[in-house]
Amino acid sequence: MKKFLALVLSLVLFVALPVSAASSNDVKIWIDGEFVNSDVPAYIDKDRTMVPIRLISEHLGKEVSWDDATRTIEIKENSGDKLKSIVMKVSDEKVTVKENNMDEKVINLDHAPEIKNDRTFVPLRNVAELFDKKVSWDAKNRVAVVGEGYEKKSNGKLSTKEILPYLYNEDMAKKSLDEQLKYEKTMGEELSKEFPGHTNKDVEVAISWLSYHKAGYFTEFNKDNANKKAIDLLLGDKLNYGFTNKGSVLGVRTTDKDLTYPRRFTGVSNEDFMPTMLYFDYYPNYDGTISTFLFPLHDHFTTRDETVNTYKKIFDNPRNVQLGDFTREEIQLILEQVQPIKYLDDYDSIE
Structure with missing residues (x-):
């Protein structure tokens, strides 16, 4: 049986952003106008930056559910006439995308979801971009950027x-x-x-x-x-x-x-x-x-x-x-x- 969990709970998303081989413990996360703090530190795996999934619930307003039996993650967006969801499984690089009444499609992730220290992680670049969010990487300041406006704020x-x-x-x-x-x-x-x-x-x-x-x-x-x-x-x-x-x-x-x-x-x-x-x-x-x-x-x-x-x-x-x-x-x-x-x-x- 599925256990529906708010994103503020134990699931953790991974921001999938290309980065250098520098230390993975000083990555900062910027979402839609502000830097956000996490209860677990961001880290890098296979050139991807990882962040807690609860940041997505708090700052992108998505709904997350977890099926313990199949180790499946579903992230949903329901805004007006738009209904979209993505379904991922731990250790599987494939993701199923469902949007309104259109046919399902399967695409490959940059990084398969994985569990570390009893926390579930998924690649954020894939997740954010599947929900039409702009994602970039500020290499100089080691900032994972989701949304618009960071460039103006950083340069001015x-x-x-x-x-x-x-x-x-x-x-x-x-x-x-x-x-x-x-x-x-x-x-x-x-x-x-x-x-x-x-x-x-x-x-x-x-x-x-x-x-x-x-x-x-x-x-x-x-x-x-x-x-x-x-x-x-x-x-x-x-x-x-x-x-x-x-x-x-x-x-x-x-x-x-x-x-x-x-x-x-x-x-x-x-x-x-x-x-x-x-x-x-x-x-x-x-x-x-x-x-x-x-x-x-x-x-x-x-x-x-x-x-x-x-x-x-x-x-x-x-x-x-x-x-x-x-x-x-x-x-x-x-x-x-x-x-x-x-x-x-x-x-x-x-x-």
Whole structure:
């Protein structure tokens, strides 16, 4: 008896795309406008790239059924007056195609379906193209591409509003600070759809660094920085980021009874060597801008009042920076250097 399973279950499709002999563990999948994550890694077999079948259900809207007795896979599309299905068997390169009331036809697959680690795999290029989807391979970035629009998105600048929409949520700007902090944490910890393997926070930090550089503010450290690329300002080192939590004290001469940090700030810096260190702290405004600050690098104050007055002036005079749009390559170069150095959770006390 057939067991009908949603594509989100255990079946896995294999993207059948020609690739080089490079490592098979770094293949990314792009379907109809976005990068998609998989519960099992894509891999290459016989020059074909493999991906989980549930991506087809989630992003192409197909129905999948599995006959355990005959080890047969059927993938269906039923849209209006169009009814189409393809039937495949494990270890068999032949596929039967049925469309409306037309006669069945049998064609050969590039790769027979197979089972590995109790998961069923089939070649995606065959499957996607049988359902009239365009399939291609971006060799430079090792991306399996299904659908239209990837070329335009890859060659031009990516929209930060599309990559990180939570930073443009104007309704959140009207919420309480505690609600904003919870939202920042939740959205920041989610995995990026555009840059697999990175969190939204990683991408946010990279774009903030690029935007600060674009605004020309790194020239305040050294005028020559105007002639350097944002990646060069990292000096071959990591782009570190960490957090200063709401309620943190300002320095050794103040206590939590005095002025404290009014919210959580994200601090970014290129290195720890002060003569060449570039840094700033920021928080999002939910309108596509970040408020940025240059806090003292060390506590050099001689009195409590000097400490409080200095920080109050900084808190009261943020420098707003518009988050820019950048090419995939620009963002990826920075992302490869992004490194969280700590995560101090200030949400345990928030109800």
